[in-house]
Amino acid sequence: MTRPFNFSAGPAIMPEEVLRTAAAEMLDWHGSGMGVMEMSHRGSEFISIYENAEKDFRDLLSVPKEFKVLFLQGGGIGENAIVPLNLSRGGEVDFVLSGSWSKKSYKEAAKYTKTNLAASSEQEGFTYLPAASTWQLSNSASYLHLCTNETIHGVECHRLPDLKSMGSKSELVIDFSSHVLSRKVDWTKVGCAFAGAQKNIGPAGLTIVVVREDLIGQALDICPSAFNYKLISDADSMYNTPPTYAIYIAGLTLQWLKKQEEQGLKGLDAIELRNKTKADLLYKYLDQSELYTNKVNPGDRSRMNIPFYLKDEALNAAFLSGAKDHGLLQLKGHKSVGGMRASIYNAMSIKGVHNLIEYLKEFEKSRS
Numbered sequence: 213m214t215r216p217f218n219f220s221a222g223p224a225i226m227p228e229e230v231l232r233t234a235a236a237e238m239l240d241w242h243g244s245g246m247g248v249m250e251m252s253h254r255g256s257e258f259i260s261i262y263e264n265a266e267k268d269f270r271d272l273l274s275v276p277k278e279f280k281v282l283f284l285q286g287g288g289i290g291e292n293a294i295v296p297l298n299l300s301r302g303g304e305v306d307f308v309l310s311g312s313w314s315k316k317s318y319k320e321a322a323k324y325t326k327t328n329l330a331a332s333s334e335q336e337g338f339t340y341l342p343a344a345s346t347w348q349l350s351n352s353a354s355y356l357h358l359c360t361n362e363t364i365h366g367v368e369c370h371r372l373p374d375l376k377s378m379g380s381k382s383e384l385v386i387d388f389s390s391h392v393l394s395r396k397v398d399w400t401k402v403g404c405a406f407a408g409a410q411k412n413i414g415p416a417g418l419t420i421v422v423v424r425e426d427l428i429g430q431a432l433d434i435c436p437s438a439f440n441y442k443l444i445s446d447a448d449s450m451y452n453t454p455p456t457y458a459i460y461i462a463g464l465t466l467q468w469l470k471k472q473e474e475q476g477l478k479g480l481d482a483i484e485l486r487n488k489t490k491a492d493l494l495y496k497y498l499d500q501s502e503l504y505t506n507k508v509n510p511g512d513r514s515r516m517n518i519p520f521y522l523k524d525e526a527l528n529a530a531f532l533s534g535a536k537d538h539g540l541l542q543l544k545g546h547k548s549v550g551g552m553r554a555s556i557y558n559a560m561s562i563k564g565v566h567n568l569i570e571y572l573k574e575f576e577k578s579r580s
């Protein structure tokens with residue numbers, strides 16, 4: 213059976229090989245007589261799954277040893293509260309607004325700490341990432357929050373800001389939920405990074421936090437214990453029951469990622485090159501088209517989430533039903549912005565993007 217191509221923004225496409233392995237191991241993982249869902253999180257079987265997943269995540273993203281990798285629950289939106297509870301120390305926090313997700317984070321943080329709006333592109337419909345040189349940083353902020361890939365507006369940060377060189381003493385916190393593991397991260401610029409798994413890693417329910425050790429241990433008293441980075445870190449992510457099955461699937465995805473090859477490159481380098489190739493193909497087609505448009509500033513366009521509009525919105529329904537007939541699923545844009553969106557995460561092949569472009573062409577031709 214060949215499966216259709218799935219362009220969902222999340223929960224999203226998984227590598228087929230991962231789904232097949234999980235299916236084959238559902239009833240009996242490696243001769244243990246148990247499915248992974250049925251295992252104690254403290255037993256040797258699951259501990260080995262967890263340790264391998266953490267190791268592969270660190271290897272792929274070259275996470276330095278002074279950073280802890282925490283596996284927890286709560287999602288990206290949970291982190292909107294958990295990060296200020298752990299890192300704000302009750303002081304001021306800077307925010308850069310470049311789309312719906314950073315705006316959500318900004319609002320939530322204000323419940324726990326004082327917030328400063330350093331920059332925003334909301335007036336221009338979140339069509340670009342405000343240049344770092346324009347940010348109005350607070351003198352006393354403990355961190356600056358940046359969403360490095362805005363999943364809804366399709367705005368990606370292609371070069372992390374160096375806050376130190378901007379005269380700021382604050383740490384950079386990034387929400388990299390929707391492009392985690394799609395490209396390398398320059399950890400010298402980052403204090404903390406968090407991601408929900410359901411875009412590029414695995415099933416919903418798992419959140420990964422990468423946080424530099426010296427930032428741990430300063431949580432506000434009101435921080436729930438289950439979300440206190442110190443308690444989670446001291447217990448190797450087993451302070452409470454972690455999302456075990458989601459960690460297992462994430463582990464399989466990480467193994468799949470390590471095996472990827474593209475033009476002589478391997479692992480994350482291979483996937484980064486492939487992601488760039490896929491996005492370039494799709495933007496190139498959209499930019500020359502008479503029917504479709506993408507509104508994002510070319511230098512800030514996301515490689516993962518590509519929103520686009522049909523110039524005649526009355527064609528939207530016909531476009532989507534035709535897409536489905538061509539084996540191209542979940543292209544409808546987010547309800548807050550309308551139009552279409554193609555999410556082309558790691559598991560989307562170049563073939564899937566070619567098929568999408570073929571359909572875009574065919575549909576455009578049939579309307580002219």
Ligand SMILES: *Cc1c(COP(=O)(O)O)cnc(C)c1O
Nearest residue numbers: 287288289290313363389390408
């Ligand atoms: C999907 C997403 C989230 C939300 O994650 P939940 O798991 O729904 O809490 C947060 N930030 C970004 C950038 C996302 O794409």
